Amino acid sequence: MRKLKCSKLAQEIFDAIEEEGGSVYLVGGVVRDYMMKRTNKDYDIEVFHMSYAHLVEVLSCFGQVMTFGSSFAIIHLDQLPGYEFALPRVEYKTGTKHQDFSIEIDPELPLEKAASRRDFTINALMYEYKTGVIYDFFDGIGDLQRKQLRIVNTEKFKEDPLRILRAASFIARYDLTCTQETFDECQAMVKEGMLEDISRERVFEEYNKILMAPHPSAGFIFLRDIHALPSYLEALVHTNQRLDYHPEGNVFNHTMLVLDLAALTKKDVSDPLSFMWSALLHDIGKPAVTTPDGHALYHDIVGAKVFDQEVDLIQGKKMRNYVRTMIAYHMRLMNMARHHIRPITYKRLLKEIEGKVPVRDLMMLSRCDKLGRGAITYDTIMEFDKKMEDIMAKCGTEAEEPLVTGQDLIDARFEDRSLYRTLLEKAYDMQLAGYSKEKILRGLKNGK
Numbered sequence: 130m131r132k133l134k135c136s137k138l139a140q141e142i143f144d145a146i147e148e149e150g151g152s153v154y155l156v157g158g159v160v161r162d163y164m165m166k167r168t169n170k171d172y173d174i175e176v177f178h179m180s181y182a183h184l185v186e187v188l189s190c191f192g193q194v195m196t197f198g199s200s201f202a203i204i205h206l207d208q209l210p211g212y213e214f215a216l217p218r219v220e221y222k223t224g225t226k227h228q229d230f231s232i233e234i235d236p237e238l239p240l241e242k243a244a245s246r247r248d249f250t251i252n253a254l255m256y257e258y259k260t261g262v263i264y265d266f267f268d269g270i271g272d273l274q275r276k277q278l279r280i281v282n283t284e285k286f287k288e289d290p291l292r293i294l295r296a297a298s299f300i301a302r303y304d305l306t307c308t309q310e311t312f313d314e315c316q317a318m319v320k321e322g323m324l325e326d327i328s329r330e331r332v333f334e335e336y337n338k339i340l341m342a343p344h345p346s347a348g349f350i351f352l353r354d355i356h357a358l359p360s361y362l363e364a365l366v367h368t369n370q371r372l373d374y375h376p377e378g379n380v381f382n383h384t385m386l387v388l389d390l391a392a393l394t395k396k397d398v399s400d401p402l403s404f405m406w407s408a409l410l411h412d413i414g415k416p417a418v419t420t421p422d423g424h425a426l427y428h429d430i431v432g433a434k435v436f437d438q439e440v441d442l443i444q445g446k447k448m449r450n451y452v453r454t455m456i457a458y459h460m461r462l463m464n465m466a467r468h469h470i471r472p473i474t475y476k477r478l479l480k481e482i483e484g485k486v487p488v489r490d491l492m493m494l495s496r497c498d499k500l501g502r503g504a505i506t507y508d509t510i511m512e513f514d515k516k517m518e519d520i521m522a523k524c525g526t527e528a529e530e531p532l533v534t535g536q537d538l539i540d541a542r543f544e545d546r547s548l549y550r551t552l553l554e555k556a557y558d559m560q561l562a563g564y565s566k567e568k569i570l571r572g573l574k575n576g577k
Contacts, residue, residue: 151179294335301348371423387501407455
């Protein structure tokens with residue numbers, strides 16, 4: 130088997146550690162991905178038979194050392210980004226929250242015990258740098274071959290509720306199925322309310338990993354099956370759609386189809402992660418408005434309100450603006466395309482989404498949404514694409530600069546400034562209708 134590749138500097142550092150009496154093992158995800166012939170930019174290194182102070186001393190010869198406290202014995206080196214050095218440790222749960230652990234550092238810890246703190250067998254592999262030998266105490270290689278996710282130690286696993294979300298992430302990223310024991314344990318932890326002990330930030334991080342995976346629906350279907358979805362996604366499971374429009378069934382099924390289509394397209398949009406969040410949340414308004422016969426009028430508008438009120442995982446202002454805009458406007462282009470797209474309507478849309486979402490991103494979500502239905506045909510999408518390309522060629526993809534500004538209203542002596550916003554919107558509509566600046570100002574003066 131090929132040797133696990135490390136940078137030249139990393140090899141020099143590993144050799145120096147070995148010369149000083151330490152033993153270097155690459156552990157966790159980098160070994161898993163090595164076995165799967167995948168690349169991994171994050172290297173976790175465990176150093177045995179060396180004290181924390183001695184390891185810091187050796188690493189200091191190669192750059193600026195960044196330590197995270199002797200109790201954790203974790204070290205980063207500024208010259209070696211992506212590499213994390215640590216000493217073997219045993220963790221003991223001290224509270225309910227994800228980070229409530231006490232740590233016992235033991236450089237002489239047996240290899241098997243060091244590996245036993247890992248969550249899943251595929252992450253418990255250890256690669257000995259000096260010999261190239263892989264230590265596999267829990268048949269992680271066999272589980273990789275079987276494409277299954279299996280817990281290393283049930284008692285240790287339940288100490289960290291974040292592992293529930295990590296399971297969903299691995300399922301989505303590596304196309305795995307979980308063993309019955311893994312499924313049952315995750316479901317039991319959810320039933321005990323353990324997900325409530327995870328911070329919003331950590332949930333967001335794990336959701337991001339699921340969304341950016343090749344097959345994100347697999348992760349969310351797992352979370353659905355163990356009853357771990359937030360309320361606004363769980364509601365999609367119980368919202369049925371008209372089968373003549375949506376033969377795939379409920380809104381959750383539709384969303385999962387859209388999500389996997391979005392995963393295939395995300396490389397072509399301006400902000401892949403925000404795009405994937407938009408695909409996940411685009412129909413969250415449907416549970417509130419869907420009628421018994423399956424109609425869901427104004428679900429896009431209502432969805433934006435649900436996003437504002439219930440989706441607190443996304444905190445960044447830029448991402449929130451992007452996702453909210455995509456939810457609120459995801460029906461607009463398809464509705465336009467059902468008829469002849471009027472330039473003025475299209476240009477008005479460009480202004481409304483300006484600075485929030487590129488129109489091509491909105492177009493891509495519209496395509497995924499349309500394709501995420503069993504009743505759609507290839508010809509329908511080709512017709513949509515043609516209409517969009519025609520209008521973009523004719524009218525562009527950026528909103529027109531306004532001819533009339535607030536300063537123009539001041540100069541023209543419009544005294545009631547509380548009306549400026551309404552006047553500027555009216556002025557822009559007149560501009561799109563083909564009026565000159567002079568005629569716009571005259572029309573505003575005359576109250577037209």
